[in-house]
Amino acid sequence: MIQAAVMGFGTIGSGVAEVLDINRDGIIQATGQEIGVKYILDLREFPDSPYGDRIIHDIEVILKDPEVQIVVETMGGVHPAFDFTKRCLEAGKHVVSSNKAVVDAKGTELLAIAREHHVNYLFEAAVGGGIPLIRPLTTSLKGETIQEISGILNGTTNYILTKMSREGQSFARALLTAQELGYAEKNPEADVEGHDTGRKIAILTALATGQEVKFEDLHVEGITHITAEDFLYAKKLGFSVKLVGTSHIEKGKACVYVCPVMVDADNPLYGVNDVYNGVVVDGKTVGKIMFYGSGAGKLPTANAVVSDLVDIAGHLTENAAFGWKEGKFPLKSFETEKFRYYIRISGDPTEDIDGVRAAFGSVKVIEVPELTGEFAVLTGEMEEERFQRVSPAVRGLISSIRVR
Numbered sequence: 001m002i003q004a005a006v007m008g009f010g011t012i013g014s015g016v017a018e019v020l021d022i023n024r025d026g027i028i029q030a031t032g033q034e035i036g037v038k039y040i041l042d043l044r045e046f047p048d049s050p051y052g053d054r055i056i057h058d059i060e061v062i063l064k065d066p067e068v069q070i071v072v073e074t075m076g077g078v079h080p081a082f083d084f085t086k087r088c089l090e091a092g093k094h095v096v097s098s099n100k101a102v103v104d105a106k107g108t109e110l111l112a113i114a115r116e117h118h119v120n121y122l123f124e125a126a127v128g129g130g131i132p133l134i135r136p137l138t139t140s141l142k143g144e145t146i147q148e149i150s151g152i153l154n155g156t157t158n159y160i161l162t163k164m165s166r167e168g169q170s171f172a173r174a175l176l177t178a179q180e181l182g183y184a185e186k187n188p189e190a191d192v193e194g195h196d197t198g199r200k201i202a203i204l205t206a207l208a209t210g211q212e213v214k215f216e217d218l219h220v221e222g223i224t225h226i227t228a229e230d231f232l233y234a235k236k237l238g239f240s241v242k243l244v245g246t247s248h249i250e251k252g253k254a255c256v257y258v259c260p261v262m263v264d265a266d267n268p269l270y271g272v273n274d275v276y277n278g279v280v281v282d283g284k285t286v287g288k289i290m291f292y293g294s295g296a297g298k299l300p301t302a303n304a305v306v307s308d309l310v311d312i313a314g315h316l317t318e319n320a321a322f323g324w325k326e327g328k329f330p331l332k333s334f335e336t337e338k339f340r341y342y343i344r345i346s347g348d349p350t351e352d353i354d355g356v357r358a359a360f361g362s363v364k365v366i367e368v369p370e371l372t373g374e375f376a377v378l379t380g381e382m383e384e385e386r387f388q389r390v391s392p393a394v395r396g397l398i399s400s401i402r403v404r
């Protein structure tokens with residue numbers, strides 16, 4: 001039996017113990033042996049859990065036990081998860097993580113420590129929840145030239161936007177429902193401000209380029225300013241609004257950003273609704289591939305963690321080439337990206353359209369019967385820099401959303 005320890009017995013950590021039980025036979029068939037949970041490190045006691053007898057409160061127990069070969073980190077937050085992970089790797093134990101905050105902030109350092117100690121640091125569950133995404137990207141697509149990754153990477157915001165689209169709800173109302181259902185945290189900032197998506201697209205870009213990409217260097221916008229009115233115009237256009245993380249990689253540089261975008265029905269992300277995630281990877285020779293599935297949730301995410309455990313069980317004595325090197329991948333300014341723009345304007349199109357055309361050139365006018373005293377336009381394609389420069393001069397401009 002391969003003995004593992006789990007650090008953090010919350011939703012995902014307890015899910016890992018469950019998936020190891022549910023899939024016991026399949027795991028034995030795949031690896032030749034059972035993967036058991038010897039210890040569970042948590043501050044709390046779990047007297048009613050079937051795994052309650054394995055709870056410990058001291059990391060030293062795991063570090064000092066030579067039987068524990070793999071440690072699962074499902075603690076969340078950077079500290080003390082980073083410190084514990086580092087110590088486990090230095091003690092010669094493989095670590096599997098679902099913790100994107102640690103992977104984004106400390107991934108470069110932990111991958112280097114893993115290499116140095118001939119163990120593995122894997123984190124399939126950190127991006128896209130249960131969707132097999134990191135492994136296909138780093139194995140099946142190894143050597144392929146990745147030109148673009150664009151994805152709906154956050155289930156909570158996708159749920160909110162779907163609710164707004166289908167039921168005409170305001171952002172605040174849809175957020176409340178998401179909180180009531182347990183999708184959104186009490187403090188929803190990381191999700192609704194795009195930070196969670198930003199960390200995930202940073203990790204995917206680092207894996208695709210083989211060099212470091214940090215969340216703090218990206219252009220990140222959330223969905224708090226999206227309104228029910230925007231969805232009325234979007235429907236008239238046949239569009240939907242999605243929070244998308246994009247990484248556009250060209251000539252040795254990447255433009256990596258997160259922002260809400262309007263997508264048309266031909267875009268594969270258009271049909272990704274509710275808490276689902278969808279990621280489109282565009283490779284130079286393979287073309288566009290789409291990954292779709294549960295981006296969050298106990299058992300799907302735990303399944304991704306267990307897939308890493310099974311992977312490591314196949315090479316317990318070596319570090320398999322994975323991850324990225326030290327040194328930042330060169331990034332291109334967000335202002336160089338080209339979009340069309342949906343712009344909502346207060347006024348009357350017959351009186352105000354000349355000013356709009358003077359700024360943006362030819363535009364399509366959109367009016368919806370439910371909204372009076374305002375209209376919207378759809379511009380042609382232009383660089384973000386031009387849009388930023390000319391839009392302040394447009395009279396009555398209420399808001400805008402980029403269109404892809």
Ligand code: HSE
Pocket residue numbers: 126129153154155156157183191196295296297
């Ligand atoms: N808060 C995240 C989401 C959890 O809603 O997608 C999964 O990373």
